[in-house]
Amino acid sequence: MNTGTTTGLRITAFATALAAVFGGAYGLGSGLDPLVDDPAPAAHERHPGGEAGGADRSADGGHGGHGDGEDGGHGGRKPDPASDEPVGGLRVSSGGYALDLRTPRVEAGRAATLRFRVLDRDGRPLTEYRRDHDKELHLVVASRDLGTYRHVHPTRAADGTWSTRLTLPVAGDHRVFADFVPGADPEAGADAEGVTLGTDLAVAGPYAPRELPAPTRTAEVDGYRVRLDGALRPGAARELTLTVTRHGRPVTDLEPYLGAYGHLVALRSGDLAYLHVHPNGAPGDGATEPGPEVSFTATAPSAGAYRLFLDFKHRGEVRTAAFTVRAGTASGAGGTDGAGDAGGDHGGAGHGH
Secondary structure (H helix, E strand, O other): OOOHHHHHHHHHHHHHHHHHHHHHHHHHOOOOOOOOOOOOOOOOOOOOOOOOOOOOOOOOOOOOOOOOOOOOOOOOOOOOOOOOOOOOOOEEOOOOOEEEEEOOOOEEEOEEEEEEEEEOOOEOOOOOOOOOOOEEEEEEEEEEEOOOEEEEEEEEOOEEEEEEEEOOOOEEEEEEEEOOOOOOOOOHHHOOOOOEEEEEEEEEOOOOOOOOOOOOEEEEEOOOOEEEOOOOOOOEEEEEEEEEEEOOEEEEOOOOOEEOOOOEEEOOOOOOOOEEEEOOOOOOOOEEEEEEEEEEEEEEOOOEEEEEEEEEEEOOOEEEEEEEEEEEOOOOOOHHHHOOOOEOOOOOOOOOO
């Protein structure tokens, strides 16, 4: 075989091997998921202030989880049907705002000052808020296993830094939710929407995970008994009615709390996403009675287990009744798909007034 023939054969063999390598790489690559999956922003997500709302709100804080929009919190939000779009509290940044937690770690069982800021698109602390449900900003802290829950009322300094004293009794991963309506978006005006941002908080100490309490229809706290009626349905607005009794008698003199006779926060087990929840009626509207029934409308974004936390005020004290519910089942909140217990740590000390 001459040199030219040998050289030609070598080139042909090399080209064949090279094609096989690239072909195998393509086949391997096409069979794998992408390493980074950047979800497209929700179609109704707005720019700074677009999930906002306007004027001033007090710095005494409150809950998240009421309201009815893409971010699942307060402030004129529209119900979002079940979908793959992000729901409230899953993002540290949304709508041009970011949650900057200045205290990322605390010790279990020790009082600590939790500090955070809300930053705008330019990285500047937000200092203008629109009051919603009686407050400028609502702060919720919950453990990942949903056994610990705190609704606290932070105070805002002139530089935009929020702070609150907090004691979390159990170690483990927690989630911090800031629910607010910005007041610095002139384009949004009266149609501005609320924003619910979430970030992680580490609580150091010996960790013993807790199981999610089984669903039941009733919860008891400090001599009060709360019954839940209604069912969650993915992608559909459903009424939830909670009836408060004390020592077997209906409580008919509930006191207003955050603009209603009860305040409901709903978190999805697994990722702690916010549901869309808002009260039906308000004190002084001529139609809403101060108990024993308190009504809400909720939209579950998906099937699965949820934890509901009802705050109600009576005789000057706010108490929390906690429930586990399942959405997407035939019985909904009924029977063992109902919801409620006095278990977990939802202590009254977690409320600010």
